[in-house]
Amino acid sequence: MTVARLCAVTTRTHKRRLANRILALTVTGLFAALLGSASLAHADEVPDTVAGWFDLFADDWSEQDWMTRRPGGRATYMRPLEEEGWKSRWRALQGIVALGEAAVEPLLAELASDDVDRRTLAAQALGYLAPAVPVEPLLSAAEDEEAVVRLYAVDALGMRGDPTLGDELKALLEVETNRDVKQHIGYALARGEHGVDAETVQQLLATDASQSGTAAVGQPAPEFTLGSLTGETVSLSDFRGQQYVVLVFIYGDT
């Protein structure tokens, strides 16, 4: 499929997705009720403010020293999903995004935090709310001293679906030194007018963090339905009783 054809397919579904997105953000209370999980430290807590979610995140995130260190003291920064603090971060991201537009202002305030983890989470959450986020604070965050914050900020700029940001994004590309951030500026430029998909927001909200990492040999494979690059919708159960499935997860970047 050519890029032009891909764009045609995505444009057709864009209006419907916008409508879905509004629906997704309206039923926030329902999603918030579904986010509970028995295995987490704050499983029974469902804050109704951004500040509440950040408090929960900061508490669980700091419970464990998650960075494994290589000989010589270099951090590897790898945090696997089976680790509880990570699940708490995931829940916080879901909870904040489920608050919808009301979350935008407090998230913008978090972008000024001294704590890189708070700025990172704020920039990531703003991406899912991108159409309601003003450009200027995201452009400032795209010049953050930490690459991880810049990366989520340029993602959020792209997720606004505003093709008039092309010049700003190209200017950021000129001065960016981090390979990954450069790549994500490229994605932001490539998506043009296509803002964050409602389906992506819905998938984020509908995922149960307590169920992460539950796949095991001899157990039923977790069911899924996803869209393909060529526009089809594929479910694992499509192959039930028909064929074996060889499921390969790719990192996709390098």
Add this chain to the structure above:
Amino acid sequence: MCHGQLAQLRERLDELQAAGAQLIAIDPHEPYAAQALLEEVGFDADDVHYPLLCDPAHAVSAAYGVAFQMRIHTELCNRPATFIIDRDGIIRYAKWGRSFADRPSPKTILEELAKLAAAGQ
């Protein structure tokens, strides 16, 4: 290059099909990014010949214990992983890679499929 494994498997699609298997790949990016990455490594989406599914919210990769956050690459990403699921929807083989090169070869996958068939699963 993680797409290297997919290129290898694409060349063995006939054998996978003969073994009664459907290949599915899951990429943790939105379609725009997945498309850009494919082009970067010289893949044409029309020429992939198996479903390349997009999981940008990492919902599926989380369920399969594949997602992780790695701040060296500054983003949430997938560890390479391969699963074989039988016709009843049961996971019969799982390989969670410990590094980006830690993946089963097509030969290993075909052998695992042959074992399943021999066991009547």
